[in-house]
Amino acid sequence: MNETVLELEKLTIALPPGADRAHAVSDVDLVLRAGKVTCLIGESGSGKSLVARSILGLLPRPHVRVGSGRILFEGQDLAVARQEKMRAIRGAKIGMIFQEPMTALNPLHTIGRQLDEVLRIHTPLGNAARRARVLKLIDSVHLPEPGRIIRSFPHQLSGGQRQRAMIAMALLLSPRLLIADEPTTALDVTTQAQILYLIRELQREHGTSVLFITHDFGVVADIADEVAVLQRGNLVERGTAGAVLGAPVHPYTKGLIAAVPKLGPPAARPANTQPFIVEARDITKTYGTRGLFGGRVTRALAGVTMELRRGETLGLVGESGSGKSTMARAITRLLPIDGGEILLGGADIARLSRRQLRPIRKRVQMVFQDPYASLDPRQRIIDIIAEGPIIHGTPPAKAREEAQALLGLVGLDPSAARRFPHEFSGGQRQRIGIARALALHPEVLVADEPVSALDVSVQAQVLALLADIKARLHLSMLFVTHDLRVALQVCDRIAVMKQGEVVEVASTAEIFFNPQHSYTKALFAAVPGGTWQDRKAS
Amino acid sequence: MRFARYMGYRLVTALPVIFGIIVLNFLLIHLAPGDAASVLAGESGAATPEYMDALRHKFGLDQPLGMQFLTYVSNMAHFNLGYSYRNDADVSSLIFERLGPTSLLMLTAFGTAVALGIILGLVAATGRNSWRDNIISLISLVAYATPGFWLGLMMIVIFSIGLGWLPTSGFDTVGAGHEGWAEVWDVARHLVMPAVSLALFYLALYARLMRASVLEQTGMDYVTTARAKGQTERRIMTGHVLRNALLPVVTIAGVQAGNLIGGSIVVETVFGWPGIGTLAFNALQSRDLNLLLAIFFMSACLIVIINLAVDVIYVMLDPRMEI
């Protein structure tokens, strides 16, 4: 029986007046044991991050603070401990890593200095001893050339490397508990897999207890021993990973798990023999900075060729830097390209002028990723949706009428037409964005990561909406995503992109059953959780 | 080696600015109503026809505009800034001999404003919304609204006329014949009020800037990380926040340094400080445009040099600037 390292007893965190609820979390009970990884999972606004911060007393006081309850660690209640006691614990007995390694590290200090700081605060070790310790930890997180790393600044490392450095920093003094606040959310899926593996490896080696905050069930499936589910501040389910994932009890948990697309054999789809509606041939796009001393040239697209048939959904899958978003913008002519052809219904639109492009706009429309940046905060949503038709000559009154109808089509209350974007949730804003795209009755819809910024339950709803609309309006869709699960669920064919090139393109079934390219296989292997939905409860 | 290359690069980009100023000067001369020669001669009533002819010949004013421009550029490049009939001296030597007092005033004022401003801003930010923050913010607000020349006059009324502590004007006590440390002390007594008058506005500016910068930095993620490592609040401020907060202040301080030259015109006038400012004021009175333009040119060159220095300092402070 593993001993208890930390226990949360009826923890309640109060929010300032004016927040959407009185308490961020209420009556949370949680036990963290040595040698075990406990995942605290919840959607945005569940309060999971605040729970993590409250343990180390890092809540943004005085407005957000522990209202009641106890945080028991080594016989003390951390919720009421004095600052000197807390400082002795932070970094030494309890370590913490954060989501965004770029901003979590001081940009003006070298990595070595920031790691050294932990030792200087907590130990009386001399320079040589500290340096040796730092190098050892950097090596243990598999960072190459430790000597170079300690002299480097954060901006000189990649995202994954920075996160490894942060992990090294947190584990320097072999803490009993490691708190990880969404440490892989900001990383590419392949990097994420490596970091998860690293955490698991180090945790096993040191016998550390880990509290891992996440929103991703796949991650839970990969590394959790125990799981706790948080819904708007309330702990609704708790148990071993096998139990919660395999046989969830609470309806919220069941709903969440059901909303995650399976990494499984895709549904059978009839072969599509329609003519091509969009053909891209050998597209190249280069970004360059030319200074007086030579410049840096980035090849965003290095000769991409792809086709989209009428009525099909083609998935563009890749990690950051693959060029998938650039490709999406190139096809919608939001971006000029350097070379190649883009045929829409047989006619080349790649080199048309602004004026010539105007009528084309009605045929291809885009749905954007960020629900918070894709709508003009100063425009009423009815005007946002009606703007397209108005630009193309529809009388404003008629355009607004049609906009109202579209609101209904995307599942929003038409009476909310005169409200502003900030009055809507993320999922609702994406629906507005879809309505805007549909207002011009396009033939092709390009969706650039339309659900990546949404909670998983909302994601399922928006994906269902897109599928419904596509079928009803006979649209063709180009679906850009980094999430293979989503791609398998939504797409007929998938094109895998890496560093500006298409490495493989095939039907979804072929990609799943018989991936050819090594990168495609690596992508599948890196998906957190893999096929956890097929596992039985243990 | 990369540093030398960077310096070379920055010098090269500074040249168009200097050239631009010369062009601007040229345009201003020809924008002025009247014959360019009379503009350049100023309102010195004793300008004889022979002098005007000599002037026209020297500046090539009897030649086509293009040639005039080239002559002007070449003159400026050789620091051949003309002759001031009113002052009966070469403009260049006039300016250079007054560079000393003005530099002393500017450096003192700027140094005080920067140093004190940064300290006050830091004090205000660390005691946010406490009484010391409110007092510093209040003083900054008032100082930011105070015209420098009026402040100088009020200081004279209070400290010279009223209390008799400090001299009313001048660089040092005329005819006293001080030497060594006595002279230094004498100049210092004369320097206090002009320096304060010039510095106060900028002190307020830097204090506000520093306060905002520190507050912004304390909200950053890396501060949370430092806390999570068990660092004390004091060391977080001195070891982490301070240097990050200084960066934007350094940039703006550099940009503002140039404006001190303009401010010194009014302050030197009020205190009779024998620098370039009073020279400019006299030039204004006698409508000696040539002298004014020369002062404009010199000041701009000075600013370019200061900006270069600030750039170098910034590059040394911020490792993200790749050179």
Added chain:
Amino acid sequence: MGHGLARFARNRMALFGAAVLLCLLLLVMLTPVIYPDDPFKLAGPALQPPGRRFLLGTDTLGRDVAAEIAYGARTSLIIGVGATLAAIVFGAVAGGVAGYYRGRTETVLMRITEFFQTIPAFIFALLIVAILSPSVSSEIIAIAAVSWPSIARLVRGEFVALGGREFVQACAGLGASDARIIFNHMLPNCASSIIAVGSLLIGTAILLEAGLAFLGLGDPNVMSWGLIISAGRAVLRSAWWICTFPGIAILLTVLGINLIGDGLNEALNPRLRER
């Protein structure tokens, strides 16, 4: 917008600033009533200290200082607001074009902007007024000429940031023209920043105007606070009030305007007030 005004009203300092400005506007409007005579005319014996008859005393020629200050208020406001508006229009156009079209247009425009920010502002303004002959309009031109770069940089920065925002790209995707995007979408989203910076610019403009008048470059036909102060310099020892009161007027006016500007900034661009 209503949100913002409510926040503004809760800010005590901003309200104080608004009160000062209101008094000033009242003064400007009532001046012809309270002081119907030309302030340049002699009103009484020279060098009278502040007393019952002349609230703020008389100057070297026997003019009423209070009347001079009242008329000077009009000059300061006209030049201050006029120059700022000109600077905003010019700067917004320059910065907007640079920030929207990017590329070489942006580089050229920004180099020019940097150039005008580098040259010594006060001396340049001084030169312009001297060359164009001192008058209200030449002062407005001169002050605008040194103030527009900060607006240009602000607007360009905002436009660059907005240009990357997806809603702007979405508009372009709908087929919107440049004009529509700039005027319907980008400018309204910068408006609050421009207002906040613009109001601080008015204060600076008034200080510049006072400085120019002090040096004798003010319009000789209108009364100006800087002019009163420079005239009072010669008798500083005996008649301190001539220099003092106009300076207090400048201070209060600029302070009031700055407080309003700060208040507007807080109200329109709210930042998290936690910790």
